Each structure stands twice: as structure tokens, then as C-alpha cells.
Amino acid sequence: MMIRRLFVIILFVSAALPAASQFISEIIEYQPAPGQLINTSFGIPDAANSIIGITNGMVSLGGFGGYIVFRFSEPVVNQTDNPYGIEFTIFGNPMPAWAEPASVWVMPDENNNNLPDETWYELAGSDYFFSTSRTNVEQIYTNLSDSVRWENNFSESGYIRRNSFYKQPYFPDKQYFNTIDEVSYTLTGSQISGNIETSEGIVKCYPRLFGYADNRMRTSNLPNVPDNPYTPQTENCGGDAFDIAWAVDNDGNYVDLESITFIKVQNAISGYSENVGEISTEITGACLVTPNAQLQGETDALVLNFNSDTIYNDYIDLEIFAFENGRLNRNVEFEIESNLNGLTIDSESVLHASHSGKADITLKLIDNPNVSVSLSTYFKFSEQDTSEVFKNSAPVILPNPVTSDAQILNVKQAKIVIYDRYGKQIGNIQKYSDNQTINLSFLAKGLYFLEIVSASEKYCLKLVKL
Numbered sequence: 001m002m003i004r005r006l007f008v009i010i011l012f013v014s015a016a017l018p019a020a021s022q023f024i025s026e027i028i029e030y031q032p033a034p035g036q037l038i039n040t041s042f043g044i045p046d047a048a049n050s051i052i053g054i055t056n057g058m059v060s061l062g063g064f065g066g067y068i069v070f071r072f073s074e075p076v077v078n079q080t081d082n083p084y085g086i087e088f089t090i091f092g093n094p095m096p097a098w099a100e101p102a103s104v105w106v107m108p109d110e111n112n113n114n115l116p117d118e119t120w121y122e123l124a125g126s127d128y129f130f131s132t133s134r135t136n137v138e139q140i141y142t143n144l145s146d147s148v149r150w151e152n153n154f155s156e157s158g159y160i161r162r163n164s165f166y167k168q169p170y171f172p173d174k175q176y177f178n179t180i181d182e183v184s185y186t187l188t189g190s191q192i193s194g195n196i197e198t199s200e201g202i203v204k205c206y207p208r209l210f211g212y213a214d215n216r217m218r219t220s221n222l223p224n225v226p227d228n229p230y231t232p233q234t235e236n237c238g239g240d241a242f243d244i245a246w247a248v249d250n251d252g253n254y255v256d257l258e259s260i261t262f263i264k265v266q267n268a269i270s271g272y273s274e275n276v277g278e279i280s281t282e283i284t285g286a287c288l289v290t291p292n293a294q295l296q297g298e299t300d301a302l303v304l305n306f307n308s309d310t311i312y313n314d315y316i317d318l319e320i321f322a323f324e325n326g327r328l329n330r331n332v333e334f335e336i337e338s339n340l341n342g343l344t345i346d347s348e349s350v351l352h353a354s355h356s357g358k359a360d361i362t363l364k365l366i367d368n369p370n371v372s373v374s375l376s377t378y379f380k381f382s383e384q385d386t387s388e389v390f391k392n393s394a395p396v397i398l399p400n401p402v403t404s405d406a407q408i409l410n411v412k413q414a415k416i417v418i419y420d421r422y423g424k425q426i427g428n429i430q431k432y433s434d435n436q437t438i439n440l441s442f443l444a445k446g447l448y449f450l451e452i453v454s455a456s457e458k459y460c461l462k463l464v465k466l
């Protein structure tokens, strides 16, 4: 009796288990950016090798631009009849509100020399077409005695500082990385917006819909049965599922690749938060999909790039993108549902409001109303809203220069947006009212611009932080 039961269980499990050849067979290159796990057991070449053959290894890619290149033993063929069209799943260690998304790139070995010496094609994820996403970001890291400084070709700069958990140097050490210069080196890649939210003391970096690694949580199900990347809920093994058909060239045009040999995973976010340090992708392994024609699901998707609590206008140009099997589909029409009467969306995706008020909005594909996105905002543009914003004279910051607490006089109620001297938005106060005191001690020393926005007017004030 015991023997028979055991036999049945083994048969059941082995029917779906992945073969050894479905896991990563070789690490070709590991070039991390500086980060809190670099030079620890999770950030050295041995760590890179830990993701071969399994899905529970662990390697850190460090900050923005850090990457790893790996392959499976055989070329990976683009199969449209795979579940949801997916070829492989990459696993990381994200949490529900803490993703560290990495872009994924593929390369065929057309010259058959077993080397990744041809063209990398990015698998364009859900955020690829957003105006807040960039390609060809060159980030230079410089090794300072107690931190790492970075600068990029968009005139931005910052530091990766040591935190209290990991006290070792964060710049890749010569003893592990003999191809990385000891003083400075440059990493180039695609970047998506960090969207780091630190409200209420909790740091959040939300997962993107599809197309990024270390983004979505895994389950304990078999790793060769993939998640449907087009739905926000988790199916099958979870993790991040990839379709070779998402490949784009340098100009963002889709390319049809029959098969690929090399895969590069590269941290796509330059982000830092006080509590958790720099955003640094971790990868634990990857697994090829087992073909299964029965496994099907929704393959339309909608994504929205939107985070305005208040719109001081009667329209907003929405960044909304529809995808069909993960490829951008511009020929779609939307229907709109909202509690606020008089809202419409035109063929250019501009949302128009006829009244001020709080709006909870759902946009659906007309051809497939099962696929939708929602947003909440406040339209604030009508006469009764605007008349009370500013008092008789222009706004003034006191004191200026400031060391910590400040007040903005002559503002009854407005939104305040803080920009650094490069014009990059670094913070905002959604509702500033009536000489309220604000604490600006979080700003580094330097020059800033405060934009004070009401429904009818905008003021820009210079602020010096000491």
C-alpha cells in the first residue's frame, strides 16, 4: 500500500517538473553597479553563479545600470503558442510594495560564435513608452573613500551612501571584479521612473504591469508554468514572465526574432530612499516555459502613467497605452466611467472635464471592456475654486535662505512643487494652506525653485537651502 501511494505521487509531480535544461546553464558576464550587497556573498562572481540550474540562488545587480548576462543551454525560440506567448520567467525577491525593476534584453547568436558580440534588443515592458522613461542613460560611478558618487548624461548626480546594515565598501572591489576600474566606470542602460513613495513613513516602489525583472512576487508553484503578465493578479508560478516578441531596436521599433541565445538583466531604476538605501535588483534564477496550449488568458492590457492628486485645468493629456500580446496598440478607443459628470476622453487621449470636483475614473477598452485602468484625481479649475487661492500680494518664502522650517506668506491654498536647480522635481506639497509651517530640512544645501500653483495662477520662487 505504501509503495503504491509513493509511486502515484512521483508520477504526478514528475509529469510537470521542469527539466534541468530549462534553467540557466551559464553566466556570461556579471557587471554590477555599486550597491549595499556588492562585495558581500550576494554581490560577487560566486553569487552570479548561484543562479545556474535553480530558481533560488541570489545575486545583486547593485544600483542603476548593474547587469548580468546569462544563457540557457539551447537557443530560446519565440513560440506564439506558449502560454500567453511567454518563453521564460525570471525570479527575483520583490515584496508587494517594493519592486526593484530591471530591464531585460535579448541577443541572437547569428554569427554562431557562442559570444554575445552582436546587437542587444530590449524587451519593451509596460513602462517603455512613458515620457518618464529614457534610453541610453550613461551613469558614471566614482569611488570615494566613504561613499560612491554618480553622475549621468542628463546632468543629474547623487551618492550611494553606506547604510548601517552593510558596512563594507559598495564600489566593486578589485579582488572580485578585476575588469572594473578601481576609480570610476560607466554603465549605460534604459531607465524608468522610480515612483518611490515615502508617505506615512512607509517606503513603496510599486511593481510595473509587465516586462521587468525583480518586479512581481513568485508563488510556490512549478517555475515552468508562467504568470500571465498582462493581468495584475498572480497566476501559476508568478515572478516575471517574458515574451521574445516584445523585442525592440534602439529606435523603439518592434523586431521579430525567431530565437535568442543571450539574456541580459539590468537594473532600470536610479532610486534611493532613506530607509532601504539604493534600489538594487536581485535575481534568484530563471526558467523556460513548458509549452501548454491549454493555458490561455487575457492578452490585452492597459497601462497609465499618472500621479496627479489635483489638476488645475479642465483637461489633462493622459499617458495611457494599450497593448495586445505585449505589443503597443495605438488603434484603440476608450470608454469612460466616472462619478463626476461631463468627463470625456478624445481620440488623442486627452481627458476633458466640464465641472470641478473629485473624480474617480475608470477607462476601458471599447472592444474589450474587461481590460481597464482606474485613477482618482481632483479637477480644480472653476471660478469659485480660483478666487480664494492667493491673497492680494504675491507669495513670499520666509525665511530665505532657510535651514529647516519655512512659511509661504500670502497663499490661501495651493499646491507647491519643489524643483532642484536642474529642473528635476524632487518633492511636492499637495495642499499648502494659510501660512502653514513646512519643514525643508530634508533638502541638501543648494538652490531650489518652488512652484506655487493655484487653479488660475503660477508663481515660481527661488529658495536657498543652507
Ligand SMILES: [Ca+2]
Pocket (backbone or CB within 6 Å): 078, 079, 080, 082, 085, 086, 087, 243, 244, 245
Ligand atoms: Ca513568444
Ligand SMILES: [Ca+2]
Pocket (backbone or CB within 6 Å): 092, 093, 094, 099, 100, 214, 280, 281, 282
Ligand atoms: Ca529586490
Ligand SMILES: [Ca+2]
Pocket (backbone or CB within 6 Å): 108, 109, 110, 111, 112, 113, 114, 115, 116, 117, 118
Ligand atoms: Ca555571437
Ligand SMILES: [Ca+2]
Pocket (backbone or CB within 6 Å): 227, 228, 229, 230, 231, 232, 233, 234, 235
Ligand atoms: Ca498576472
